[in-house]
Amino acid sequence: SQKIEQNSEALNIQEGKTATLTCNYTNYSPAYLQWYRQDPGRGPVFLLLIRENEKEKRKERLKVTFDTTLKQSLFHITASQPADSATYLCAFLSGNTPLVFGKGTRLSVIA
Amino acid sequence: NAGVTQTPKFRILKIGQSMTLQCTQDMNHNYMYWYRQDPGMGLKLIYYSVGAGITDKGEVPNGYNVSRSTTEDFPLRLELAAPSQTSVYFCASSRRTSGTTYNEQFFGPGTRLTVL
Numbered sequence: 001s002q003k004i005e006q007n008s009e010a011l012n013i014q015e016g017k018t019a020t021l022t023c024n025y026t027n028y029s030p031a032y033l034q035w036y037r038q039d040p041g042r043g044p045v046f047l048l049l050i051r052e053n054e055k056e057k058r059k060e061r062l063k064v065t066f067d068t069t070l071k072q073s074l075f076h077i078t079a080s081q082p083a084d085s086a087t088y089l090c091a092f093l094s095g096n097t098p099l100v101f102g103k104g105t106r107l108s109v110i111a
Numbered sequence: 112n113a114g115v116t117q118t119p120k121f122r123i124l125k126i127g128q129s130m131t132l133q134c135t136q137d138m139n140h141n142y143m144y145w146y147r148q149d150p151g152m153g154l155k156l157i158y159y160s161v162g163a164g165i166t167d168k169g170e171v172p173n174g175y176n177v178s179r180s181t182t183e184d185f186p187l188r189l190e191l192a193a194p195s196q197t198s199v200y201f202c203a204s205s206r207r208t209s210g211t212t213y214n215e216q217f218f219g220p221g222t223r224l225t226v227l
Contacts, residue, residue: 009151034215043115043201043218044154089153098144098169099216103153 003027004092006102013080014110021075021105023090028071028100030092035064035075038087038104047088048075080109112137115219117202123225124192132187132222134202142205143185144216145169145177147198154201160185161207192226199223 007022023033031052036044050057050066050073057064063076077084087106091099118133136143145157146169156169160179174196176188185204189196200223203216 041221043203043221044216045218046215049215098156098159100156101146101154103151 004090004100004102006088006090006105008105009103010106010108012108012110015081017080019077019080019084019107019109021088021090021107023073023075023102025071025092028092028094029068030094032093033064033066033073034091034093034099035062035073036089036091036101038089044089077107080107082109082111085109114138115202115204115217117200117219117222119222120220121223123227124189125227126192126194128192129188129190130192130224132189132200132202132224134185134187134219135183136185136202136204136217137183138204138206138217139182140204140206140217141182142207143179144203144205145175145185145187146201146203147171147196148201148221149198157187157200189224194226197224197226 003026005024013019034049035047038044048064050064061078065074085108087104089104091101093099115136141162144159146154148154155171157175158177160166166177179185199221201221202219205214205216
């Protein structure tokens with residue numbers, strides 16, 4: 001069956017460091033993947049989209065990579081700040097099927 | 112634009128009661144979705160709609176019903192509430208046209224439902 005895994009439930013890093021979150025998939029050939037941010041008590045908010053033929057996408061301090069050989073996406077936040085503390089969700093799309101979300105990684109940036 | 116709005120924000124139901132969760136979007140999006148989110152379990156798709164009059168089941172549709180009579184509204188109905196339906200429910204919408212990039216989803220603030 002299709003499976004999406006975000007490598008850890010929680011990640012703690014120090015302010016100023018680069019946070020790297022991982023999303024792996026199996027039995028799946030996604031055409032797109034998206035990353036969302038979710039703050040406590042709120043709905044997810046879209047951050048970035050990357051297509052299968054794109055290796056890397058950047059937006060300000062955010063960078064996403066998509067490796068179809070490793071079946072993996074990495075999400076990086078450079079120069080992390082306490083305000084970046086949130087849960088980050090990856091989501092994959094293939095064909096006409098709806099998005100499939102991972103369980104999320106809760107990031108805590110410690111000042 | 113208000114985006115995606117959901118009502119109510121919180122609700123407590125007794126087992127066997129019924130209720131409708133309301134969802135409205137003002138972005139003229141054709142796609143709309145209902146998800147439930149349980150602690151540590153991520154978002155699970157309940158139902159979705161690709162346009163007015165068209166709905167389809169997601170991963171966890173049992174115990175729920177939906178309708179889509181207008182582009183703007185996508186209510187979710189619980190007919191016989193059960194404790195297993197205790198969750199946070201999110202409605203979302205997106206614009207999707209054939210042959211183009213699948214666009215991001217816009218989420219509402221959620222409804223926290225407890226069934227006792």
